[in-house]
Amino acid sequence: MVPLSWYLVVAFMLVGLGAYGMIVKKNLIRILIGAEIMGNGVNLALVAFAVYGGAFSFTAQGLIILVISVAAAHTALALVLMLMYNRRYGTVDLSIVQKEEVA
Amino acid sequence: MRLFIDFLPVIIWALFAMILVIIMLLASWVLRPHVLQNSEKTSTYECGEEPIGPARISYPYNYIIYTVLFVVVDVMGAFLWLLAASTFRLEALIVWQTIIFVLIIMGGIGFVLKVLPQASLSGQETLELYREAKAARKEATHH
Amino acid sequence: MNWKVKMMQDLQPVLDLFEQFEFFLIAALVLALAYLALEHKDIVYAVFFFGFMASAVAGFFLLLDAPYIAGMQIAVYTGGISALIIFGVLLLPRAQDSSLETFATGRVRTMGLILSGVIMAISGGLALIFPWPETIPEGVPEQSQSLQGLAEWLWQDHGVYIQIIALIILTTLVGAVALLKMEKAEAMSSITGEFGVEAKPSPEPEAETEVVDTEETSEEAAN
Incomplete structure (x- = not known):
């Protein structure tokens, strides 16, 4: 068997990559992709814990199913909000808002 | 494993x-046949037609609703697939659960399809707008 | 079924090695695709790489003996969410052009690298140092990959979960259509402008329009 910590290392690397994308990127769509990558990492850690923690209980599976469904819902709403942002500012770049606040 | x-x-x-x-x-x-690359070969293929205008144009915003509807049906299908893949006996509880689950989501989809024409541009209006702009551009290039 | 059991007993060490090899393969694939999804210049390619990454994560779930989660991952993430983001990019033509995009300056980039490196180091170090096997009760992992059991758990014993998910989805739909509700004149504004109905026929309007014109006039003459 592959040890549990390997899965955790991959999961945390995914979380770190997603955090890097969310910190550095200016484009809202790239920020959304970073958030989704973080969510994937968290899902992976959850499944790994559930499998290695004695019994792969159905509770954990139900929790992950709920997380995935909510991810679909929040992505849809985030994209609609992005369209509204585009209508307001004419772009999906975050730096415009930052400049406007400074000025 | x-x-x-x-x-x-x-x-x-x-x-x-x-x-x-x-x-x-x-x-x-x-x-x-190994022929040289020429302009005919590398040009964009669009069902034998000459491509007109840029490929990346904007569409009305309300089109995203159709993708949201697709994702909703996708999630619903995943849950119903779990039910269909298992073979337990038909109980009143499960039947009612399924009926309520499907009815809630279908109610949402029906609401969206009812509200969407009032909320934003319909396809006919979009088409008319594009035709007007095309006619105006043709006139502008003629003069 | 018999040959499977016999084969498993014979090939157990080989299979263990193969599992490790498989793990490293999937991990390398997932991390490379996640990096590309964040750093590729063209955002359409970035979204495609995200979809591929989601399907590679489903490979992890198969490796962990959770087939329904893997199926759900592929159906929702690869099929649904990446399609949704691609459609969003399609509706935002200004987001597709990487020359219009402002990328972070070097200082912000290094700060982000340092911060995410700290996150990765702390959590990864914790994952490696913390004695997980002692906190988790001993015992052979129960093989609960049966869809039957999960379906009974979800639909029979915990039906509230299903109804909660249905309500969340309903809220999403209502919220999306309420956010998109706008005046007709305002809705038209999304398709006007340089990417909409006033789009130039081609990057070089001078040469191209003349060609189109002559073709049209010749057609009219023929008619």
């Missing part, structure tokens, strides 16, 4: 498919 043994035929088929793709690509490379 048990699952791995179960998926062994799939891996064999996947390897077979990969080898087949390589063989077909090589065969077509051998058989096709």
Whole structure:
């Protein structure tokens, strides 16, 4: 068997990559992709814990199913909000808002 | 791992498919005429038509609703697939659960389809707008 | 079924090695695709790489003996969410052009690298140092990959989960259509402008329009 910590290392690397994308990127769509990558990492850690923690209980599976469904819902709403942002500012770049606040 | 043994035929088929793709690509490379790249060959192929205008134009925002509807049906289908893949006896509780689940989501979809024409542009209006702009542009280029 | 059991007993060490090899393969694939999804210049390619990454994560779930989660991952993430983001990019033509995009300056980039490196180091170090096997009760992992059991758990014993998910989805739909509700004149504004109905026929309007014009006039003459 592959040890549990390997899965955790991959999961945390995914979380770190997603955090890097969310910190550095200016484009809202790239920020959304970073958030989704973080969510994937968290899902992976959850499944790994559930499998290695004695019994792969159905509770954990139900929790992950709920997380995935909510991810679909929040992505849809985030994209609609992005369209509204585009209508307001004419772009999906975050730096415009930052400049406007400074000025 | 048990699952791995179960998926062994799939891996064999996947390897077979990969080898087949390589063989077909090589065969077509051998058989096709090797001519130089010219403008006819590298131009965009659009069902034999000359491509007009840029490929990346904007659409009305309300089109995203249709993708949201697709994702909703996708999630609903995943849950119903779980129900369909299992074989337990028909109980009143499960039947009612399924009916309520589907009715809630179908109610949401029906609400969206009812509100959407009032909320934003319909396809007919979009088409008319594009036609007007095209006619105006033609006039502008003629004069 | 018999040959499977016999084969498993014979090939157990080979299978263990193969599992590790498989793990490293999938991990390398997932991390490379996640990096590309964040750093590729063209955002359409970035979204495609995200979809591929989601399907590679489903490979992890198959490796962990959770087939339903893997199926759900592929159906929702690869099929649904990446399609949704691609459609969003399609509706935002200004987001597709990487020359219009402002990328972070070097200082912000290094700060982000340091911060995410700290996150990765702390959590990864914790994952490696913390004695997980002692906190988790001993015992052979129960093989609960049966869809039957999960379906009974979800639909029979915990039906509230299903109804909660249905309500969340309903809220999403209502919220999306309420956010998109706008005046007709305002809705038209999304398709006007340089990417909309006033789009130039081609990057070089001078040469191209003349060609189109002559073709049209010749057609009219023929008619």
